[in-house]
Amino acid sequence: MRKIAFVVLCATSFMVNAQSNTELQKHYEAFYKQMRMQADVNGMTNALTHLNVLSPSKARKDTLAYIYANNSQHMQALNTIGIDKNEADSDLAVQVKAISLKAINQPKRSLEQFEILNKRTPNPYLAYELADLKIQTGDNVGASTNIEYGIANATEDMKYAFYERQQPYEASLKAAFYHLKALTTYNQDKTKIDEAISFIDEALKIDPNFNLASLSKQALENRKTQPSEEK
Numbered sequence: 001m002r003k004i005a006f007v008v009l010c011a012t013s014f015m016v017n018a019q020s021n022t023e024l025q026k027h028y029e030a031f032y033k034q035m036r037m038q039a040d041v042n043g044m045t046n047a048l049t050h051l052n053v054l055s056p057s058k059a060r061k062d063t064l065a066y067i068y069a070n071n072s073q074h075m076q077a078l079n080t081i082g083i084d085k086n087e088a089d090s091d092l093a094v095q096v097k098a099i100s101l102k103a104i105n106q107p108k109r110s111l112e113q114f115e116i117l118n119k120r121t122p123n124p125y126l127a128y129e130l131a132d133l134k135i136q137t138g139d140n141v142g143a144s145t146n147i148e149y150g151i152a153n154a155t156e157d158m159k160y161a162f163y164e165r166q167q168p169y170e171a172s173l174k175a176a177f178y179h180l181k182a183l184t185t186y187n188q189d190k191t192k193i194d195e196a197i198s199f200i201d202e203a204l205k206i207d208p209n210f211n212l213a214s215l216s217k218q219a220l221e222n223r224k225t226q227p228s229e230e231k
Contacts, residue, residue, distance in 0.1 A: 025054045041071050062093045074100035085112045091120065098129070107136045124154040124173055131180050140184040147184065150177040162212050171210040178203035179213045186220065193224050 028050045035043030048064040051057070061080060068077035077100045081093050089097070098113035111133040118126040127150040134143035151174060158173035182199035185192050200217040203210055 021054055025051065028054065041067060059090070062090050062096070065096045066092055069096045069100050069103075072103070074103040078104075083109060085109075085116070087116065089116070091117065102129075102133070107133045111137065122149075124150045124158060124177075125160070127153070128160060128173060128176060128180070131177070131184075135180065135183055135187070140187045143180065143184050147177050147181050150174070151181070164212055164215070169209075169211065171212070172203075172207040175203040175207040175210050175213065178206065179210070179216060182213075182216065182220075193220050196220055 028047045032044060032047035032051065035047055044067055045064060048060055048067070052060055052064065065077040065080040068074070068080060077096050081089075081096060083097060083101060083106075086093075094113050094116050098110050098117060101107075101110035101113060111130065114126060114129045114133065118130060127146040131143040131146035131150065134140070134146065154172075154174040154177060156172070156174070159170040160173045160176045161168055161170050162176075178199050182196040182203070185199060186196040197217055197220050200213050200220070203213045204217070207213075
């Protein structure tokens with residue numbers, strides 16, 4: 001009888017626990033939906049964290065990481081889904097890893113993730129990210145390939161956001177590619193200052209308000225005058 005009673009007690013406890021978890025899951029699903037309606041980021045992350053504990057889901061974990069990344073909480077995003085290169089990752093997971101690794105100044109690891117995205121769906125925006133990261137990691141030749149693709153495929157309506165000023169602004173993506181072309185030209189041969197400046201002039205012709213290009217042109221022109229000043 002004691003054994004029967006114990007089995008019945010365990011079965012009852014299991015059923016109650018399962019019912020409790022189901023009710024909790026329904027609660028947090030409703031809570032998450034409400035937090036989305038209210039655009040409450042903290043509430044959404046709280047709900048998804050609870051849901052992942054109650055019923056682990058890769059898709060839900062990717063969503064949680066995306067919310068963290070979109071809120072500039074890049075370490076939290078990476079702690080949620082990891083940093084390793086994984087060809088089986090969803091597009092969302094790869095995007096989060098790429099953006100967050102770039103944000104925490106890990107260009108080589110970020111480049112790996114952008115390469116996966118570009119292999120799946122190549123486009124001028126990804127080409128720009130790849131070129132920029134390759135320049136940062138010293139691969140100017142590789143960057144040139146992405147730059148030429150970008151110049152050929154970027155359209156007039158495409159913009160890219162820049163943050164070197166206090167107030168962020170957008171510049172023409174095609175102009176941004178010409179700016180990178182100037183950088184790779186100079187990086188590969190320091191005597192080609194005039195050629196590099198000509199590419200920046202092309203960028204400014206496309207977008208006269210491209211502040212970063214103006215700053216780079218000024219820096220290159222200053223370098224042209226340095227030898228004569230030293231004499």
